[in-house]
Amino acid sequence: MANVNITMDGKALSVPAGSTILDAAQANGIHIPTLCFLKELDPRASCRMCVVEVEGARTFQHACASKVREGMVVRTDTEAVRASRKLTLELLLSNHAVDCHHCLRIGSSKCEDLDPKFCEMCFFCDCVKDGFCDLQALAREYKVDVLPFAQKHNTYPVDATTAIVRNPNKCIKCRRCVDICGKVQTVHNLAASGRGCEVTIGPAFGKAMCESDCIGCGRCVEFCPTGAIYAREHKDELVYCAHKDGMTTAAAVSMDLIPELERVLKLKAGSVTLFEIAGALKKIGVDTVYDMHEAEDAAKAQAEALLGEKLKSGKSVILTNSFAAKAFLENNFPEKKDSFLFYDSPIAVFGKAAGADKRFAFGAVGNDASECEKTGCVDIAVNPRELSRIMIRTGSEPNPKRTAVFASLGLPGASGKFGRLLDKAMWSFDAEPETFDLDGRKCVICHNLGQARRVLEGNEAFDVIRVVA
Numbered sequence: 001m002a003n004v005n006i007t008m009d010g011k012a013l014s015v016p017a018g019s020t021i022l023d024a025a026q027a028n029g030i031h032i033p034t035l036c037f038l039k040e041l042d043p044r045a046s047c048r049m050c051v052v053e054v055e056g057a058r059t060f061q062h063a064c065a066s067k068v069r070e071g072m073v074v075r076t077d078t079e080a081v082r083a084s085r086k087l088t089l090e091l092l093l094s095n096h097a098v099d100c101h102h103c104l105r106i107g108s109s110k111c112e113d114l115d116p117k118f119c120e121m122c123f124f125c126d127c128v129k130d131g132f133c134d135l136q137a138l139a140r141e142y143k144v145d146v147l148p149f150a151q152k153h154n155t156y157p158v159d160a161t162t163a164i165v166r167n168p169n170k171c172i173k174c175r176r177c178v179d180i181c182g183k184v185q186t187v188h189n190l191a192a193s194g195r196g197c198e199v200t201i202g203p204a205f206g207k208a209m210c211e212s213d214c215i216g217c218g219r220c221v222e223f224c225p226t227g228a229i230y231a232r233e234h235k236d237e238l239v240y241c242a243h244k245d246g247m248t249t250a251a252a253v254s255m256d257l258i259p260e261l262e263r264v265l266k267l268k269a270g271s272v273t274l275f276e277i278a279g280a281l282k283k284i285g286v287d288t289v290y291d292m293h294e295a296e297d298a299a300k301a302q303a304e305a306l307l308g309e310k311l312k313s314g315k316s317v318i319l320t321n322s323f324a325a326k327a328f329l330e331n332n333f334p335e336k337k338d339s340f341l342f343y344d345s346p347i348a349v350f351g352k353a354a355g356a357d358k359r360f361a362f363g364a365v366g367n368d369a370s371e372c373e374k375t376g377c378v379d380i381a382v383n384p385r386e387l388s389r390i391m392i393r394t395g396s397e398p399n400p401k402r403t404a405v406f407a408s409l410g411l412p413g414a415s416g417k418f419g420r421l422l423d424k425a426m427w428s429f430d431a432e433p434e435t436f437d438l439d440g441r442k443c444v445i446c447h448n449l450g451q452a453r454r455v456l457e458g459n460e461a462f463d464v465i466r467v468v469a
């Protein structure tokens with residue numbers, strides 16, 4: 001595609017025609033804040049955080065939705081732009097149950113500068129997203145230290161009927177969750193209802209999450225920029241169980257949690273090892289610690305055995321070890337049930353094999369908490385943010401001098417005979433489906449549920465369809 005020449009903050013840039021101002025800024029290391037924007041989806045342009053000045057335009061432009069033009073002159077960080085963004089934040093916060101605003105430093109530093117220990121030990125803050133919240137980070141960046149407008153926040157009940165908890169009082173109506181659930185996962189469980197200030201985002205007809213069509217994939221949790229949707233936490237219960245006399249505890253830890261753990265603890269990328277996490281869990285009081293990799297390999301071995309048998313029938317196979325994908329397939333494609341092949345997830349494998357009164361799974365997967373609640377595969381699923389808080393509270397941060405070795409579940413490993421078909425595959429909202437040939441069989445791996453729907457409803461025939469949720 002041809003390039004166009006623009007000027008951004010005084011810099012001459014050559015950027016692909018058809019890019020947005022935000023694309024051009026991001027490609028050239030210029031920071032423009034966003035809240036509602038989700039890469040790869042059509043911009044909603046609803047939050048106004050990304051406004052910029054464009055020479056000749058009578059009003060501010062949304063960088064996420066405005067395309068570049070030849071000769072365009074853009075200013076992303078003028079006093080007027082900053083004042084507009086700050087006003088947007090003040091208005092958002094005037095209609096928001098701000099539980100983190102007691103922090104005297106909220107206006108005096110950027111979120112990245114705060115010591116996570118301070119946030120965890122602070123008794124004034126009562127928000128699960130404190131320290132990890134995009135709205136809070138922007139309030140700090142724009143020094144929103146007083147809220148100038150009358151506080152008119154709503155007092156809707158918190159919906160804690162499932163492991164995915166909704167607190168509408170912290171919702172900024174960015175609709176990221178609506179798009180992830182509807183456009184990407186094609187579950188369409190979340191929608192906006194009401195008008196003006198009364199708009200709420202939630203399941204249709206005001207249903208509670210437990211009565212709704214939610215399959216528990218957890219992707220809305222991952223993309224909500226505030227504490228309006230989050231996975232229920234159990235850190236107090238975990239620490240209690242780990243310390244309780246006479247109660248045996250076991251944990252499995254996945255490598256996947258390390259990057260996020262390092263980020264939230266503000267440690268150098270690549271500096272934390274799984275052995276240090278095992279050491280920390282031992283210090284907290286967990287009796288036996290396993291490497292989740294062993295459970296992943298055993299899950300793969302289980303899939304190899306089941307798939308080998310199923311393929312003998314000559315029918316096509318729709319394969320998954322995600323409880324959320326299982327629910328999606330059963331709800332939407334019951335006519336294909338003879339092709340379904342469900343096998344255990346790693347946390348289910350660990351939960352079945354570990355002999356202990358309480359079993360904890362530590363991972364980064366957004367839907368572990370739902371799987372734990374819906375299937376009872378383990379007692380508590382812990383995400384990296386929760387783990388960081390547990391570590392801070394108990395003085396057990398990763399330490400190279402405090403490591404532990406992993407116990408073995410004693411399970412058989414996989415042979416690898418189905419190659420990449422059964423390799424670890426991650427959920428993604430923009431990765432293309434992977435199609436490949438395996439010993440003359442046409443295979444595809446779908447990286448989200450919308451992709452799976454398109455493949456299952458499409459005309460192209462596959463011998464094996466693997467679904468990641």
Ligand code: SF4
Pocket residue numbers: 096097098099100101127128129130131133134135136170226227228
């Ligand atoms: S959602 Fe964010 S801004 Fe709102 S109270 Fe929680 S941490 Fe603060």
Ligand code: SF4
Pocket residue numbers: 164180181185187188189190213214215216217218219220221
């Ligand atoms: S967990 Fe998944 S299905 Fe449920 S509301 Fe969130 S995105 Fe939709």
Ligand code: SF4
Pocket residue numbers: 170171172173174175176177178201223224225226228229
């Ligand atoms: S629940 Fe979260 S993601 Fe959904 S609209 Fe509200 S703030 Fe945005």
Ligand code: FES
Pocket residue numbers: 033034035036037044045046047048049050051062063064065
């Ligand atoms: S990020 Fe552009 S309007 Fe929200």
